[in-house]
Amino acid sequence: MMKTLVAIALTAFITPALADDYMADLKIPEINGCKLQPKTDCRGADLSGANLSNMDLKQANFEGANLTGANLSHANLRGADLSGAQLDEVIAHRVNLYRADVRGAKIRNANFQGAQAEYLFAQGADFTGTDMTGANFDFSRFSGATMVDCNLNFASFEISWMPKANLAGSNLFGANLQEAKLGHANLANANMNGTRIHFATFEGTFMEGCDGCPFDW
DSSP: OHHHHHHHHHHHHHHHHHHHHHHHHTOOOEETTEEOSTTOBOTTOBOTTOBOTTOBOTTOBOTTOBOTTOBOTTOBOTTOBOTTOBOTTOBOTTOBOTTOBOTTOBOTTOBOTTOBOTTOBOTTOBOTTOBOTTOBOTTOBOTTOBOTTOBOTTOBOTTOBOTTOBOTTOBOTTOBOTTOBOTTOBOTTOBOTTOBOTTOBOTTOBOTTOBSOOTTO
8 A cells, every 4th residue: 555655656746747858858949030830920031941841830920931942741831921932942742721821922943742722822923833733722812923834733723813824834734723713814835635624714815825725715
């Protein structure tokens, strides 16, 4: 009986100490003053080349931040503000950008294969040369975005707003543009073979040199 009481007393004394040590080991990672956690405020931070893969950064504020060459694969950026950010050459396989904001951002020569980005705000963003194979951009806004020479194979833009978007030279083979709005967009020299365009609109869309475009729309 006495041994049992002693063991219980020691456990009660030691457990909090062990818990404190464990919590100390869970220190929030920080790069150049930016704490990498949900809802963090890292406006203008330099995170170029940083490995942010698999991190939970939902609703974080990276407005105007430099993330050039960063690894965002499988990161949770749901509802994050990346407006005006530098995202050139990022690797972002299956990144979660649901309801995120990348308006005016530079996202050139990046890899967003399999990105989950429904309801994305991407007005005026520059995606030149970016690979977005299999990404989901349903219900998103790409008004005036630059998407030149992009790989959009099997990507989905269902019910997305894309007026005046520049998709010149992009590959949309097998992509889903159902009910997308592409008024006055540029599809010159694009590949639209196998693209689903049911109920999409192409009023005033430039299609010279496009393969598979609905010239008789």
